[in-house]
Amino acid sequence: MPGREKDAVDGGSGSLHASTGHLLRRVFTAVTADAVQDGPRSREFVVLDVLADEDAPSQQDLAHRLGINRTIMVRLLDRLQEAGHVTRTRNPANRRTHVLSLTEAGRAALDGMRHAVAARDARLTGALTAPERRRLTELLTRLVADEGPSAIRSVEHLIAQAHYRLRRVGDHRLEAYGLRTRHFALLPALDLLGPCPQEQLARYLDLTEPATASLVEELVTAGVVSRGRDPHDRRRYALRLTDLGRARVPVVREAMESIERDIDDILGQDGAQELRVLLTRLLP
Numbered sequence: 001m002p003g004r005e006k007d008a009v010d011g012g013s014g015s016l017h018a019s020t021g022h023l024l025r026r027v028f029t030a031v032t033a034d035a036v037q038d039g040p041r042s043r044e045f046v047v048l049d050v051l052a053d054e055d056a057p058s059q060q061d062l063a064h065r066l067g068i069n070r071t072i073m074v075r076l077l078d079r080l081q082e083a084g085h086v087t088r089t090r091n092p093a094n095r096r097t098h099v100l101s102l103t104e105a106g107r108a109a110l111d112g113m114r115h116a117v118a119a120r121d122a123r124l125t126g127a128l129t130a131p132e133r134r135r136l137t138e139l140l141t142r143l144v145a146d147e148g149p150s151a152i153r154s155v156e157h158l159i160a161q162a163h164y165r166l167r168r169v170g171d172h173r174l175e176a177y178g179l180r181t182r183h184f185a186l187l188p189a190l191d192l193l194g195p196c197p198q199e200q201l202a203r204y205l206d207l208t209e210p211a212t213a214s215l216v217e218e219l220v221t222a223g224v225v226s227r228g229r230d231p232h233d234r235r236r237y238a239l240r241l242t243d244l245g246r247a248r249v250p251v252v253r254e255a256m257e258s259i260e261r262d263i264d265d266i267l268g269q270d271g272a273q274e275l276r277v278l279l280t281r282l283l284p
Helices: 003-010 020-037 040-053 059-066 070-082 104-124 130-143 155-177 186-193 198-205 209-221 243-282
Strands: 086-091 094-102 225-230 233-241
Touching: 020 040, 020 104, 020 155, 020 243, 040 059, 040 070, 040 086, 040 094, 040 104, 040 155, 059 070, 059 094, 059 209, 070 086, 094 104, 104 155, 130 155, 130 243, 155 243, 186 198, 186 209, 186 233, 186 243, 198 209, 198 233, 209 225, 233 243
Parallel strands: none
Antiparallel strands: 086 094, 225 233
């Protein structure tokens, strides 16, 4: 992606790629990908950990969010359901899909699995010194202080909880507009890049193409993004904001910037900047 494009989005306070929320999402995605590579038991942990935060509206949504092949996801969920850790119930908003929920037995199993994340924690924080790891843990703990106690406060777990917390806050602030925190990045990016092909948008946002496709479909359904022929290559489609989408960009930017102000209030501006530096060090 040309530097001037990122500069255009990253310039100023609360910029997309430099924001705490964006960095947390990227680190969370990297941590999840690493956990998934560790094998079936790690995949179970990742799925249970995500469902502990909130139900998933469908198997496909969960597969996209975690970057797990859909066939593997079905087998994984079958195994977790047989163990009594996950339930599938018909989605009232879409009868063709099932809502995935964590059971009490699943929560108990998740607590036991947290001990297995120590090795991944060591890999995750390998680029940090011991004082930097302690400082990162301290800052993340302050950021999630009201999320409730946990048996193990690993960096991996704290990153997940911080990511979930910011997502819930953003979802609440965008609820009236029919948008979610996961749409933070797409609207400003399309405002800058559009019309552009989906592959370009995925690269710019550091998202997988399946995850980008899922988000784009949501925004097309909401009437804020449209698909049209790419003016530079008539053989493919390009994405652009609709009039409604352009009207929503300031709303999304304000929600994103308000979350950054919340973080400044919790950690102080120096602490928030220190957290962003440490999170950047964790990125591959």
